[in-house]
Amino acid sequence: MAILSLYREIEDEIYHIGIGTYFNGMYSKP
Numbered sequence: 001m002a003i004l005s006l007y008r009e010i011e012d013e014i015y016h017i018g019i020g021t022y023f024n025g026m027y028s029k030p
């Protein structure tokens with residue numbers, strides 16, 4: 001179960017990073 005928990009944490013981090021880059025790209029358009 002520890003492996004699954006770790007996977008969820010990593011997945012959550014990737015998700016937040018993806019959202020961050022998405023908004024950064026959207027708002028940095030000229």
